[in-house]
Amino acid sequence: MPTTKRTVEVDLSTxxxxxxxRPVRVPLVTDDRGNVVPxxxxxxxxxxxxxxxxxxxxxxxxxxxxxxxxxxxxxDGETVVRCVPHIGYLHCGxxxxxxxxxxxxxxxWTDREDYLNSPGNNVAFALGAERLFxxxxxxxxxxxxxxxxxxxxxxSHLVWWGTTCIDIGAFxxxxxxxxxRERIYELFDMWIGARLTTxxxxxGGMGADIPDGWMDKLxxxxxxxxxxxxxxxxxxSKNAVWVGRTIGLGVMxxxxxxxxxxxxxxxxxxxxxxxxxRDFPYLDYETYDFDVPVGTSGDVYxxxxxxxxxxxxxxxxxxxxxxxxxxxxxxVDDHRVVLPPKHKATSDMESMIHHxxxxxxxxxxxxxxxxxxxxxxxxxxxxxxxxxxxxxxxRWRIRPPSFVNLSAIPKMVEGHLLSDVIAINASIDIVMGExxx
Amino acid sequence: MGLTPSPESAVSYAPVSQxxxxxxxxxxxxNWARANSLWPMPFGTACCAIEFMASAASDFDLARFxxxxxxxxxxxxxxxxxxxxxPFKLAPIxxxxxxxxxxxxxxxxxxxxASSGGMFDNYxxxxxxxxxxxxxxxxxxxxxRPEGLIYGIMLLQEKVKKxxxxxxxxxxxxxxxPKSQLYIxxxxxDQISEPFGNSVHQTRSSL
Amino acid sequence: xxxxxxxxxxxSACATDAPAPATPRNVPLAGGDANPSAAALxxxxxxxVAGTSVVRGETNxxxxxxxxxxxxxxxxxxPSQRYEYLSDVTAVEFRDPEQPIEVVWHLRSLAYxxxxxxxxxxxxxAELTVPSIWTVYASADWMERECYDMFxxxxxxxxxxxxxxMWEDYREGFPLRKDFPLRGRFSRSEQLRQALAAxxxxxxxxxxxxxxDAFADLPTEMRRRLRAGEKAGE
Numbered sequence: 001m002p003t004t005k006r007t008v009e010v011d012l013s014t015x016x017x018x019x020x021x022r023p024v025r026v027p028l029v030t031d032d033r034g035n036v037v038p039x040x041x042x043x044x045x046x047x048x049x050x051x052x053x054x055x056x057x058x059x060x061x062x063x064x065x066x067x068x069x070x071x072x073x074x075x076d077g078e079t080v081v082r083c084v085p086h087i088g089y090l091h092c093g094x095x096x097x098x099x100x101x102x103x104x105x106x107x108x109w110t111d112r113e114d115y116l117n118s119p120g121n122n123v124a125f126a127l128g129a130e131r132l133f134x135x136x137x138x139x140x141x142x143x144x145x146x147x148x149x150x151x152x153x154x155x156s157h158l159v160w161w162g163t164t165c166i167d168i169g170a171f172x173x174x175x176x177x178x179x180x181r182e183r184i185y186e187l188f189d190m191w192i193g194a195r196l197t198t199x200x201x202x203x204g205g206m207g208a209d210i211p212d213g214w215m216d217k218l219x220x221x222x223x224x225x226x227x228x229x230x231x232x233x234x235x236x237s238k239n240a241v242w243v244g245r246t247i248g249l250g251v252m253x254x255x256x257x258x259x260x261x262x263x264x265x266x267x268x269x270x271x272x273x274x275x276x277x278r279d280f281p282y283l284d285y286e287t288y289d290f291d292v293p294v295g296t297s298g299d300v301y302x303x304x305x306x307x308x309x310x311x312x313x314x315x316x317x318x319x320x321x322x323x324x325x326x327x328x329x330x331x332v333d334d335h336r337v338v339l340p341p342k343h344k345a346t347s348d349m350e351s352m353i354h355h356x357x358x359x360x361x362x363x364x365x366x367x368x369x370x371x372x373x374x375x376x377x378x379x380x381x382x383x384x385x386x387x388x389x390x391x392x393x394x395r396w397r398i399r400p401p402s403f404v405n406l407s408a409i410p411k412m413v414e415g416h417l418l419s420d421v422i423a424i425n426a427s428i429d430i431v432m433g434e435x436x437x
Numbered sequence: 438m439g440l441t442p443s444p445e446s447a448v449s450y451a452p453v454s455q456x457x458x459x460x461x462x463x464x465x466x467x468n469w470a471r472a473n474s475l476w477p478m479p480f481g482t483a484c485c486a487i488e489f490m491a492s493a494a495s496d497f498d499l500a501r502f503x504x505x506x507x508x509x510x511x512x513x514x515x516x517x518x519x520x521x522x523x524p525f526k527l528a529p530i531x532x533x534x535x536x537x538x539x540x541x542x543x544x545x546x547x548x549x550x551a552s553s554g555g556m557f558d559n560y561x562x563x564x565x566x567x568x569x570x571x572x573x574x575x576x577x578x579x580x581x582r583p584e585g586l587i588y589g590i591m592l593l594q595e596k597v598k599k600x601x602x603x604x605x606x607x608x609x610x611x612x613x614x615p616k617s618q619l620y621i622x623x624x625x626x627d628q629i630s631e632p633f634g635n636s637v638h639q640t641r642s643s644l
Numbered sequence: 645x646x647x648x649x650x651x652x653x654x655x656s657a658c659a660t661d662a663p664a665p666a667t668p669r670n671v672p673l674a675g676g677d678a679n680p681s682a683a684a685l686x687x688x689x690x691x692x693v694a695g696t697s698v699v700r701g702e703t704n705x706x707x708x709x710x711x712x713x714x715x716x717x718x719x720x721x722x723p724s725q726r727y728e729y730l731s732d733v734t735a736v737e738f739r740d741p742e743q744p745i746e747v748v749w750h751l752r753s754l755a756y757x758x759x760x761x762x763x764x765x766x767x768x769x770a771e772l773t774v775p776s777i778w779t780v781y782a783s784a785d786w787m788e789r790e791c792y793d794m795f796x797x798x799x800x801x802x803x804x805x806x807x808x809x810m811w812e813d814y815r816e817g818f819p820l821r822k823d824f825p826l827r828g829r830f831s832r833s834e835q836l837r838q839a840l841a842a843x844x845x846x847x848x849x850x851x852x853x854x855x856x857d858a859f860a861d862l863p864t865e866m867r868r869r870l871r872a873g874e875k876a877g878e
Contacts, residue, residue, distance in 0.1 A: 089527045136670060258652070282668075371750060559826050
């Protein structure tokens, strides 16, 4: 399919590149006059090996599949003719368990499905539960949740970036980017006590308010992080090897991307400017000033550029959120959903009764259903909850962006080489915990 | 029962009469070499795999233990670190990977889900990988902090250093007992959790 | 960058004086502005639309099972609707045995910035079959397979309806049904035994093995097992 031509300026000391920026290896021979000339390609290569296709199995245990994904490839030489992905190797029955837990008890499960975006999932679920209950959260809670979501987006994109670098062969950025992740781990550790699986929110508020000194630490992070982005980008964006290995790979046009249900950076790299924060906003995102990066060609290089730019935009949103964080309570003042403070629950009779009811039974939402979608780093993440008036949901459905994004992989890898499959798989940014739930 | 090991199963630390100075020094050398160059086979499935990656990265640095060389081929690995939950669909893969690892090999079960099924007590998840492969060290946590994993690795190193070449049973391949009865019906669980009750009622969908 | 590139912008078909999208506040449980597509569907399809409602700001449209594919195709193709994005396909089984099983589709129109939920009700005891909308949206492929795997709902017209999350010859049933216990039907040791009995190398679908020359290269033992009728799982 026709792609737009574009030029990428590549830093090189010598030019040994063809039109696409891939290094050209030309064998040289000496002709009879003693000059060094490029070798003529021989007419006939080895005996014709066409007609025999090979079946190769990648995974489920494999370093480069980003989890327990199994790809069965039919290869014609080195070219992929067909790809059949197999999933389900991390299916742990999340949606079934959701029917056996009250709404606050489900929050630890939301950590573990997309484990790179735990705080983001917590926020998404709390938004859905609060819509179902009909609760309006406080202003401070909204801004804290925006901070949590953007930090989570940064965390997830850093993992994606580090592991994609390793897949394509660059090891150093992985160490730099994971060092930044440690800074964010420290922030969440200070806030809620956990590094990775945070269980940050509760229905009606947050698990804890930020401690003293947290804002200063966040400000310090926001100030120093863009330097790391620049450093890592300097290593890669104009690097001939990186560009050569990612340009023109796994192209999805805008119509195909929409039809295949892609979302997030995958969709935006194909030229569709759909961002849930912009088009179906939540948490007052319409009041924040940020840009939504959109790619032009829908290949792996564009997805890389889109995600790196999203990191910068996340920093921008964080700066605004830091400035606008209001004082006030974090949790909503509703005794039916929010636990009373411990000192009151052990001394005041009414608080003890509220505590008892919430722990033994759980808060009851009205009969209804609700689907709330947020922009997770992977795409449109939604939680669909159906309530029949009991404290445990009748149905808890996770709309997994990586699941739908991955279903397009057979389309994307057809015609590419085997090593490109790894690069394309990395560019989708899959999390098997979310895909298989 | 108690915590004292029975004398038959304990490995004797006192030198046996045949074991001389050379044998003990050889043991020491071999075990020291093995313990300080355990090449891990990261069988990472879920969140614990991310904490494992954080352990290997700069802040916590597994390279100090000689473990920076991740071996994704089981043929070249010493220790299988099962990081993450293992569903039943993945169980035969894990068993196969374990069988492909050559002796000497050890297994670390990292995290609550690998050790016991964790929070996933349902139809899909193996309730502890020790039902599939023999495990040497269990590291609890959800996910365990990198310090926790490193403590588990150090425990494994101590275990490796206590091995004796004279112990013939050490490298036996064991298959877990296929006839073990692992089923506890929900009614029995409710019964056992009396008199305070099981406030969560984890297997009841309704109130 | 070539001058010819035009990004597809969400909201491109909205009226120029339409308000910018904003975070919903104080969404009522029932009532509120319905999605205009609901009324358009009722005009277009008449009795195929069994009912509409607005719950928590989202419009639900209950459609007759037999007409679902027509409805979805119209919503996708009609220029006044332009639902070009399928967000989700799932099903809901209620605890109350009287209530029917609902199959739910979430559609988005990016051009008009609209969200619509279509439902088909399958009464208990009836056959659990609905039409597949894979011909309209390619993303329905895996989502319908998952719905089949978890609920046992057959999507008529789906090219390759087999289990996706559990293994293909999983014998315990359909996990998300309400009569399926949380821990499964078999004992833990039986579940382990069945899981470990699977041979990882034999897990290829017949479609994959039909790569003609590869079949001849299969190990003899595997070919013997396949000839003996062992269903190659997956």
